[in-house]
Amino acid sequence: MAKLGVTGASGQLGQLVLNELLEMVEPSEIIALARDPNDLSDFASKGVEVRRADYDDTASLDAALTGVERLLLISSNAIDKRTAQHRAAIAAAERAGVRYIAYTSTLGAPDSPIELAESHRQTEATLAETGIPHTLLRNGWYNENFTAGLMEQIEAGVIPGAQGDGRISSASREDYAIAAAQVLVNADGGEVLELAGDASWTMDDFAQEVASQSGKDVTYQEMSQADYAATLEASGMPASFAQTLAQAAHATRTGALENYDKVLNEIIGDHTTPVSITINHALSRG
């Protein structure tokens, strides 16, 4: 069996992928790459090899990718510099002789009006230039993106947004992690996978579900992109990230996050997780 590498392994998606891989292959076949290996001590104690890999440190990437045959490149959360970071990781993978790469891109990357998609388009182009067989995991939005500040929103009785009636075909982070693990182990390369939830919903639907499950009076409040960005910033988000998320929300109204292909369902061999379940988990955690 090939040695399987996972970058960004200490992140939320990365740790879910490691758990899935542990169900599929021997721990000794997994090489977890993280900026700080201490973050993955639990996985190290299970027999996973943990190596330091910082996208901003070429020498660390060269050392970390030695012997990796198949690589899952999880996109960085450093939005402003991730195109360069991904290029550095891909160049290091070429030097290390990595035979296959799966990359977490974004839904409908080539035509997406969401500005965050630009760095994914550039990374997809870089991968194509290498000639290394690769799979594009074009992930839709996580359910969890919408439950992050849910308790405060319930308290306020308002869920703000700028999505209009745009429909969102989201799935749980774990659904995407299962797909990524399956692909890393089994895919040949050449696949372009548009991955999204089975069901789509609007922000109004979301607020109604939250109201129903919480028993509280909660409504969706539609805002302009600028007002939504200001609201996010007022809640403590850095200004540039607030602008980015507000732009993504506004672009959602044109169908940028809507998809009915059910490819994610096929890969994970099950229904994707409805947003209602993720809301339920968020309310149980409190």
Ligand SMILES: NC(=O)c1ccc[n+]([C@@H]2O[C@H](COP(=O)([O-])OP(=O)(O)OC[C@H]3O[C@@H](n4cnc5c(N)ncnc54)[C@H](OP(=O)(O)O)[C@@H]3O)[C@@H](O)[C@H]2O)c1
């Ligand atoms: N589809 C969606 O709805 C959605 C939502 C949010 C994000 N995303 C994208 O999907 C990716 C994975 O999602 P997630 O939930 O796992 O995000 P996350 O928890 O924020 O994880 C991001 C990962 O990127 C790593 N990273 C950042 N800078 C790095 C560097 N210089 N070198 C090495 N690693 C670096 C982080 O390392 P540390 O652990 O050391 O911080 C972390 O492991 C995100 O990074 C983002 O590109 C998608």
